[in-house]
Amino acid sequence: MLSITDLGKTYPGGDRALDSVTFDIGSEEVVAIIGPSGAGKSTLVRCINRLTEPTDGTIHLNDTDITALSKDELRTARQDIGMVFQEYALVERLTVMENVLSGRLGAVSTWQAFRRKFPAEDIQRAYATLDRVGLAGHENDRADELSGGQRQRVGIARAVLQRPEILLADEPTSSLDPETSHAVMDLLTEIAGDEGIPVLFNIHEVPLAREYADRIIGLSDGQLVFDGPPTALDEDAMNRIYRNGQEGTDRKRTELAELGRHGNQLGEHNNGQSPRRNTERGGNQPEHQSEESVSKEVR
Amino acid sequence: MMATIDTDGDAYTNPTWERYDRRTRLIRFFALLGALVLTIVSYQALAVRYEYVRTAPENMGNLIERMYPPDLAYSSTIVEPMIATVNIAVVGTLFAILMALPVAYIGAENTTPNRSTYALGKVIIAASRSVHSLIWALVFVIMFGGGVLAGILAITFRSIGFIAKLLAEEIEEINHAPIEAIQATGGNTLDVLIYGIVPQVKAAFVGIAVYRWDINVREATVIGLVGAGGIGVELNNRINAFDWQAVLTILLAILVVVLVSEGVSAYSRKKIR
Amino acid sequence: MGAARSLEAYETDWSRPTVFYNHTVKWGVYLVTILFLIWNVWEARVSFDRLIYGAGQAGVLLGAFFPPDFGITVTAGGIETSDRFWRIYDGMVETLAMSIVATVAGVLVSIPVAVMGAENLAPRPVYYVGRAIISVTRAIHELIIGIVVVVGFGFGALAGVIALVFATPGFYAKLLAEDLEDIDQSRLEAIRSTGASPLQVLIYGVLPQVLPRVIGLTIYRWDINLRASTILGVVGAGGIGAALLTSFDTYEYDFSMGILLTIIAFVVLGEMLSAYARRRVQ
Numbered sequence: 001m002l003s004i005t006d007l008g009k010t011y012p013g014g015d016r017a018l019d020s021v022t023f024d025i026g027s028e029e030v031v032a033i034i035g036p037s038g039a040g041k042s043t044l045v046r047c048i049n050r051l052t053e054p055t056d057g058t059i060h061l062n063d064t065d066i067t068a069l070s071k072d073e074l075r076t077a078r079q080d081i082g083m084v085f086q087e088y089a090l091v092e093r094l095t096v097m098e099n100v101l102s103g104r105l106g107a108v109s110t111w112q113a114f115r116r117k118f119p120a121e122d123i124q125r126a127y128a129t130l131d132r133v134g135l136a137g138h139e140n141d142r143a144d145e146l147s148g149g150q151r152q153r154v155g156i157a158r159a160v161l162q163r164p165e166i167l168l169a170d171e172p173t174s175s176l177d178p179e180t181s182h183a184v185m186d187l188l189t190e191i192a193g194d195e196g197i198p199v200l201f202n203i204h205e206v207p208l209a210r211e212y213a214d215r216i217i218g219l220s221d222g223q224l225v226f227d228g229p230p231t232a233l234d235e236d237a238m239n240r241i242y243r244n245g246q247e248g249t250d251r252k253r254t255e256l257a258e259l260g261r262h263g264n265q266l267g268e269h270n271n272g273q274s275p276r277r278n279t280e281r282g283g284n285q286p287e288h289q290s291e292e293s294v295s296k297e298v299r
Numbered sequence: 300m301m302a303t304i305d306t307d308g309d310a311y312t313n314p315t316w317e318r319y320d321r322r323t324r325l326i327r328f329f330a331l332l333g334a335l336v337l338t339i340v341s342y343q344a345l346a347v348r349y350e351y352v353r354t355a356p357e358n359m360g361n362l363i364e365r366m367y368p369p370d371l372a373y374s375s376t377i378v379e380p381m382i383a384t385v386n387i388a389v390v391g392t393l394f395a396i397l398m399a400l401p402v403a404y405i406g407a408e409n410t411t412p413n414r415s416t417y418a419l420g421k422v423i424i425a426a427s428r429s430v431h432s433l434i435w436a437l438v439f440v441i442m443f444g445g446g447v448l449a450g451i452l453a454i455t456f457r458s459i460g461f462i463a464k465l466l467a468e469e470i471e472e473i474n475h476a477p478i479e480a481i482q483a484t485g486g487n488t489l490d491v492l493i494y495g496i497v498p499q500v501k502a503a504f505v506g507i508a509v510y511r512w513d514i515n516v517r518e519a520t521v522i523g524l525v526g527a528g529g530i531g532v533e534l535n536n537r538i539n540a541f542d543w544q545a546v547l548t549i550l551l552a553i554l555v556v557v558l559v560s561e562g563v564s565a566y567s568r569k570k571i572r
Numbered sequence: 573m574g575a576a577r578s579l580e581a582y583e584t585d586w587s588r589p590t591v592f593y594n595h596t597v598k599w600g601v602y603l604v605t606i607l608f609l610i611w612n613v614w615e616a617r618v619s620f621d622r623l624i625y626g627a628g629q630a631g632v633l634l635g636a637f638f639p640p641d642f643g644i645t646v647t648a649g650g651i652e653t654s655d656r657f658w659r660i661y662d663g664m665v666e667t668l669a670m671s672i673v674a675t676v677a678g679v680l681v682s683i684p685v686a687v688m689g690a691e692n693l694a695p696r697p698v699y700y701v702g703r704a705i706i707s708v709t710r711a712i713h714e715l716i717i718g719i720v721v722v723v724g725f726g727f728g729a730l731a732g733v734i735a736l737v738f739a740t741p742g743f744y745a746k747l748l749a750e751d752l753e754d755i756d757q758s759r760l761e762a763i764r765s766t767g768a769s770p771l772q773v774l775i776y777g778v779l780p781q782v783l784p785r786v787i788g789l790t791i792y793r794w795d796i797n798l799r800a801s802t803i804l805g806v807v808g809a810g811g812i813g814a815a816l817l818t819s820f821d822t823y824e825y826d827f828s829m830g831i832l833l834t835i836i837a838f839v840v841l842g843e844m845l846s847a848y849a850r851r852r853v854q
Contacts, residue, residue: 049483079485089476093498097586102494106485113486114493120584127582140589155480162484338676341669345729345810355734358725382615389612429839431803433715434832437820442633443626448618521715524807525817534716538723546720550712557711570591 001027001198002048002166007057009043009222017043019222020057025166025198030189032213033202036242039219041202042086045170048200049081050074061165079106082159084188084201086171088151090158092144096135099143099154100126103161122161129157133187149180156188160195167192169201173208181205185212206238362543369551370544377533377552383447384529385556387522388515391454396508399459403466410470420467427460432518436527445526453522454515462511469503506568513564520553633825640829656827660834663805663812666729667838670804670811671797674733678740678797679790685745687774690752702749710742714800718809729810736797736804744793748786755781788850795846802835 046052173181218226218241406420436453478495523531643657688702718735805813
């Protein structure tokens with residue numbers, strides 16, 4: 001299905017983000033990529049549809065070598081690869097329907113796209129998919145009117161409408177609170193199951209990876225250091241992924257990773273979802289509120 | 300007196316500032332004193348004779364008396380120059396938009412090809428913005444002679460910087476993620492433009508253009524004072540002929556046209572999100 | 573969820589919702605707009621040979637503009653200033669003085685107008701009067717007021733100041749009124765409950781809340797007045813503009829360029845100073 005051989009990426013600054021990563025994904029497999037920040041998780045996912053250009057190695061989707069394609073051929077190949085992004089990456093000022101239909105941009109002419117005249121079947125499928133992700137009736141809402149969870153559902157619907165042969169997801173839950181994260185991961189894996197296609201996603205939260213993936217790939221410093229089922233992800237494996245293979249008594253870091261907080265970049269949680277997350281974690285809401293109203297009065 | 304009120308107010312609302320109060324008070328006192336001295340010095344520099352100031356309201360009253368009632372019979376004569384004024388504003392804005400697009404493109408940090416094009420963009424924006432449309436009109440009247448053409452060019456050259464500056468700021472705000480997402484679905488460059496970039500800048504662009512047009516209607520009423528076409532030419536003639544009743548008619552007509560275009564502009568900017 | 577429904581059950585048609593009532597109206601508005609634009613371009617009747625002629629003139633004019641003459645010559649013996657330098661100097665001093673006096677006077681006039689134009693502070697009839705003053709002073713360009721006053725009773729710089737003061741409420745009172753409408757009402761209630769008079773409510777309840785804005789807007793208005801007072805002289809209302817117009821009329825184009833560059837320098841400096849000062853205040 002998807003077969004990655006010796007994939008490497010060196011950024012212009014000389015930063016080696018990926019170093020000869022090799023693995024295969026079979027049809028209908030759900031694969032999670034975990035690792036500390038800067039381990040190359042995002043780079044790996046983005047190299048597969050060449051949003052980031054790999055510097056060496058090959059990527060085969062079925063029989064096509066993605067890395068050898070010209071720009072035009074790459075556009076055609078990208079139609080077979082659905083992608084879900086970490087900050088949803090919706091066009092906020094367009095309607096939900098336009099965002100979903102933009103999954104078909106590769107298949108229609110630019111003129112059709114400009115006039116928003118998509119084939120009847122695409123529109124039917126768009127309605128059906130919106131229904132499937134629980135957003136029936138929202139087609140005329142603007143994307144910026146939706147909540148974070150709803151936006152990510154639109155992101156999934158857009159990817160599904162491509163009729164892809166594989167779904168990629170780059171940190172699909174990084175902007176969502178825990179509850180919504182679960183709902184989105186449920187949807188993503190279920191929908192892939194319905195379509196009979198594999199999913200490859202990278203994720204910070206190890207518990208989510210354990211829960212949803214059939215198989216986990218661990219990256220550390222751009223190198224593949226673990227590849228196996230969730231049951232094989234023991235403390236030793238966690239050490240290899242999160243502590244660069246060093247032996248030590250610093251269990252804190254591993255624990256943090258297990259809690260899913262490891263390496264969370266604070267800047268990513270500014271989408272109106274974080275306040276809820278804070279109250280859930282911090283708990284004591286009434287006190288918080290009274291503090292706020294007091295400060296307001298003083299001002 | 301104002302300084303006292305001011306510090307009292309702050310001491311009341313921000314008890315924590317009390318530590319700095321003395322210093323703040325001093326700074327404020329000297330700022331106010333400086334402003335006062337500057338005003339007095341400026342007034343002296345103007346060398347205005349006091350009796351002129353004293354009689355100014357009276358003179359103003361006389362002038363208004365001579366203007367009233369407006370000469371309504373005259374109103375049919377001003378229809379044509381009034382239309383020319385709106386023409387100047389519309390065509391000038393249109394040209395300015397066309398010329399501002401590339402300037403905004405090179406004047407925005409994320410789209411400009413290199414450092415020198417960026418500098419060029421900034422220089423064009425600054426030069427266009429810091430020269431008043433009346434001065435542009437003076438220059439173009441010398442080049443093209445009096446009339447509508449000089450007016451259009453004056454409005455155009457003044458507006459390029461305004462539109463390009465605001466548009467460049469808008470381009471710098473573009474979110475790159477949706478653009479990548481469109482590319483990831485297999486969309487081509489045009490698809491990216493239509494679905495990724497245009498929706499992000501469209502509302503702001505239309506808003507800026509309509510807003511500038513509204514300002515330009517106002518500007519187009521005065522460039523005629525130096526011969527660059529429109530109602531200003533007629534106004535200048537009437538004033539020089541001391542035909543004050545006709546002047547009032549023109550002023551009222553300008554008021555109506557400007558208020559209507561302001562209304563249209565505000566309404567359409569509210570509609571576009 | 574939707575798995576039970578077959579694909580055929582869904583609609584085959586979708587069109588983007590429009591901000592207009594429906595798509596016919598939308599295309600109607602587009603058509604009218606385009607026709608209006610075409611009519612405007614046609615009405616302006618810009619002839620091609622006139623453009624060509626002007627472009628030729630532009631070359632000549634550009635040559636005459638350079639090198640700009642500021643009236644300053646640097647010689648071995650030191651710096652010599654000519655009459656031209658002093659004309660620029662006097663013009664700029666007058667321009668600066670006008671801008672400052674007009675700002676102070678204009679703000680003093682505009683603050684009451686702003687209170688009148690604030691929906692939450694003024695009774696209905698007064699509110700409409702305030703709004704009317706704002707609209708009228710916004711709509712009539714300061715240059716028009718300038719020329720009317722100059723020809724009407726001829727004052728030079730004072731006419732310029734009057735024009736700028738007249739134009740100030742349209743900007744200043746409009747923005748200040750919007751801020752006044754946003755103030756915290758509960759504090760006004762508190763002061764009213766002590767039995768304060770309306771004027772006392774304004775001074776103790778309203779003023780402290782908007783004072784930074786009052787100062788910020790004043791600095792901003794000075795910046796705008798500086799720009800405007802560089803050109804008021806063109807209609808005889810004082811400032812550097814008179815020297816500029818004379819230089820054009822007498823074909824002293826190198827001097828014109830000297831004046832223009834001086835104006836630009838002052839306008840840019842004024843803008844920077846104003847931006848800096850406003851940042852300090854707010």
